[in-house]
Amino acid sequence: MPLTRIVYCSELTENIGSDEIADILQVSRENNAKQAVSGVLLFNTHYFLQCLEGSRAAVNGIYCRICCDQRHHNAQLLTYGEVSQRLFSAWSMAYVPWTEATRTRIAQYSIGTEFNPYQMSAESVVKLLEELARLLLKDAG
Ligand SMILES: Cc1cc2nc3c(=O)[nH]c(=O)nc-3n(C[C@H](O)[C@H](O)[C@H](O)COP(=O)(O)O)c2cc1C
Numbered sequence: 001m002p003l004t005r006i007v008y009c010s011e012l013t014e015n016i017g018s019d020e021i022a023d024i025l026q027v028s029r030e031n032n033a034k035q036a037v038s039g040v041l042l043f044n045t046h047y048f049l050q051c052l053e054g055s056r057a058a059v060n061g062i063y064c065r066i067c068c069d070q071r072h073h074n075a076q077l078l079t080y081g082e083v084s085q086r087l088f089s090a091w092s093m094a095y096v097p098w099t100e101a102t103r104t105r106i107a108q109y110s111i112g113t114e115f116n117p118y119q120m121s122a123e124s125v126v127k128l129l130e131e132l133a134r135l136l137l138k139d140a141g
Contacts, residue, residue, distance in 0.1 A: 001055040002082045006063050007125055009117035010048045010072040020071055028093035037062060038086050040094040040132060042106075048072055049117040051129050053086045079122045087133040094136055105131050 025041065032039065037054035050066075052059045067075050088094050096102050103115075109128040111119045120128070 001057065003053065003084070003086065004056040004059050004081070005051060005053045005083045005087075006059045006080050007049070007051045007078045007122075007129065008063070008075050009050075009078055009120075010075040012043065012046060012048060013071050013073060016071050024071065025093055025095055030092075032062070033092040035062070038088040038091055038093075040088050040091065040096060040129065040136075042096045042132070044098065044115050047115065047117050049078075049125070051088065053083065053088065056082075076118065078117065078120070078125045087129055088136075090137070090140065096132055096136070101135065102132070105135060 021043065028039075028041065031037075032052075032054075035054060035058040037052055037058050039050060039052040042049040052062055106115050106128065107113055109120065109124040109131070110116065117125065
């Protein structure tokens with residue numbers, strides 16, 4: 001089965017707070033681990049950016065389910081394709097804390113100072129994910 005990566009962005013529905021985000025992360029980690037899916041979820045108060053990597057069937061199934069979720073809307077695929085290796089193999093769903101270090105990295109790949117994944121090129125998105133994976137690995141080790 002080809003290793004497949006999906007990266008999409010979406011907009012948070014109004015009134016989605018930290019409890020809902022914690023719930024999304026918990027359910028994602030449980031479900032994704034069962035299907036050998038790894039990835040990362042990045043968000044600020046307006047936008048989500050998520051990367052899912054695993055078998056083609058698993059990531060497509062999860063993405064379809066996510067698209068129906070009322071906690072966000074306007075999902076747009078940023079990249080989709082086969083990849084030779086995972087970026088987030090250590091995480092069923094990594095969470096990127098909104099620290100000075102991550103904000104600086106994100107700003108490097110964004111247009112303007114605000115994180116807005118809708119304005120990012122596919123190339124910038126992949127570079128940002130590679131950078132975040134390096135940062136997470138460094139923090140973990
Ligand atoms: C931004 C966002 C990201 C999500 N990511 C995942 C994910 O990676 N894996 C997952 O199983 N569910 C994820 N969910 C939750 C799903 O939409 C869904 O609620 C969950 O999979 C449970 O589905 P079920 O009620 O059909 O079992 C996410 C939801 C949102 C809003």
